[in-house]
Amino acid sequence: MILQDSVTASNVRRTADGYLVAEARVARTGIQDYLGTEIDPDNEHGLRDKPIVRVYRPESSVFHKDAMQSYAYRPMTNGHPGGEGVNSQNWKDLAIGQTGGEVVRDGDFVKVPLVLMDARAIEDYEAGKRELSMGYGAEVVFQDGETPEGERFDCYLGPMKMNHLSLEHRARGGEKLRIGDNDPKPPKGGHHMADSLRTVIVDGLSVQTTDQGAQAIDKLTKQLADAGVNIKTLTDAHAVALAAKDGELAKKDAEIDGLKAKQLSDADIDKRVQARAELIGKAKAIHDGDYSGKGDAEIRKAVVIARLGDAAIAGKTEAYIDARFDLLVEDAGQDPVRSHFRAQDANPNKPGDNGQSAYESRLNDAWKGGAK
Template identity: 70%
Template structure:
C-alpha cells in the first residue's frame, strides 16, 4: 500500500555543480491518524465510518532490515507522480534527484541524505517550495492493539518500503511525519492520508478535523443547503398552486352564488307575469300597439311618445318618462271611453244594427255603463 509522509529538511547546501544536497528524516515510529474511509473504503473491516482510525507504525515496521534498505537511493520527484509512484517506466520523466545510501536510525526516526539535481526543482525549492513528502508502501494489519506506551490503535503497519521522496509546496499533514498526500487505489496501489487537523464550526460548535474531513463536512453542508433551497422552492411552488386553486374555487363559488341569485321561484315568476300583463293592459288602454319584445321601460316610453310625441321624452330621464306614463294611466282610468277595448266593442255593436231602434238600444247600454261616472 502506497503512503506519503511529510518530512523535515536540514543541512541544506549547494554543491560546486549546482546540485542541492540536504539531510531529511523520512520515517518514525508511533501512531498516525487516518480517515476510516481511507483505511477501509469498502468497509470490509467495519472501519469505513470511523472518523479517525489510529494507525500504528512499530519499530518492526520502520526499522525492519528491508525497510531500512528501501530508504536508500530512492528517486526524488517534484510533486508526487500519482498512480503507483515511481518505476522504471516513468523514472526518466519524473525523477529530479535521489536519496543517498547512508541510512541512519536516529532514536525513533530514520535520517537519509538527499540530492536535488534538476535546476527547476532546485529553483522551486529556493523560491519557497521546501517541504518533502515521502511515498512508501506497507501492509495494513487490521487488528486492534495498544502500543508499549499504552496508546490504543485500530490497525498497524508491516515493514515499510520507500518508493520515492517528493518536493511539495505544502505537505498536507503540516506537522512532522504526519501521513498524507497520495490517493487510495487498491490495497497495494495507494492511499489518501489524513490531512492536518483544522478548526471547523459545525452547528455552532468548534471542532478539530482533518482537511479531508472538513471538505466532507462542507460538502454535506452544501448539499443540506441545496436540499433546503430545493425544499423551499417546492414549498413555495406548492403554496402558489394552492393559492391559485383557492382563487379558482372562490371564483366558482361566486359564480354559483350569482347563478343561485339569478334563479327565480315560481312565486316570483307569477309576480313577474302578473306585473307584465298589468303593464301591457295599461299600455294598450292608452295606446294600442304591438309591444312584443320590448322591455318595461321601452313600453312606457313608446306609450308616452304615442300619446304626447317625441318631444315629451327627448332628453328626459327614465324616472320622468315613468312618471308621465303613470299620469296617462290615471287619465285613462278617469275616462273609460278612451279604453280601446270598450271602443272596439261599441264599434262592433253599432256596426251590427242598422236602424234607429238599434242605435237607441246601444246608447242605453252605454249610458248604463257610464252612469256611475261623474258628469263632466
C-alpha cells in the same frame, strides 16, 4: 493504501550543476497517528469518525526486503500529487528530483540520499519550503493490539512500498523534520503532532487541526453550505407551489360564490314560471305553434317569422325582433275579429252564430200560422 509521512534530511549541499543533495530518513518503526478519514475513508471498519487512529509499523513492515528496495530511486515532488501518486504517465510533469540507491538502516529508521534537480523547487527550498513528507503504499491490517513496548494500536501495516518523497511547507512531522535539520528521530511512538497543526475558523471559532483535518473541515463546510442552498431552493419551490394552490382555491371559492349568487329562491322561480307562461300565452295569441324547449328569445323570433316571414328580420338585432314581437302582441289585443275568435277558443260550448239560430227558429214556426 497510499499514506503520507514526514521525514528528516541532513548533510545538505549544492553541486556544481546547481542541484541540492542531502540524506533523508524516509521511514521508521513504531506508532504513527493518523486521522480516521485517512485510514478508513469509507468507514468500512468504523474508524472514519475517530479523531486519531494509531497505526503500528513493525520492523517486519519497515525493513522488509521488498520495502528496502522500494526506497531507492523514488521520484521527489513539489507537494503531494494526490490520487495514486507518481507513475510513468505523470512522472515527467511531477518529478523535481529523486532518492538515491544507497538504502541503509539507521536504528529504527531507513535512510536514503536524495537530490533536488528542479530550479523552481530549489528556489522554494531556499525560500523556506523545507519539510519532507513521504508518500507510500502499504496494506493496512485492521486489528488492534499492543506493541512489544506495551503501546496500544488500532491497526498495523504490512510491508511498505515507497512511491514518492514530497517537498512541503508543513509536513506531518512538523517543522523540525526538514531538509538541513539534524534533529534526532521524533518521540518514540509518534511524531510531532502538535508541530503540524493548522488553525482554521469554524463558525467563528478557532480550531487547531492537521492539514488533513483542515481539508475535511473545508469539505464538510462546503457540504453544509450546499445543503443550505438546496434547502432554500426546496423551501422557495414549496412556497411557490403553496401560492399556486392558494390561487386555485381562491378561484374555486369565487366560482362557488358565483354559483350561490345564481341560485334562485322559490319566489324567483314562481316569477320566472309566471313570466314564461305569459310569454307563451302571448305567442299563441299571435301564432299557435309548439314553443316547448325554446328560450324566450327563440319564441319571440319564431312568432315574428311565422307572421311576417324571414325577410322581416333578416340581419336584424335581437332588440329589433323583441320590438316587432311586442307590436304584434299589441295589434292582436286591438283586432276585434281576432278577439272574437279568441273568445270562441276560450268557450267552445257557446259558439257565436251571427243570427243563424233565430233564422232557423222562424222557419220552423211558420206552419203555426203566426206569420202573415
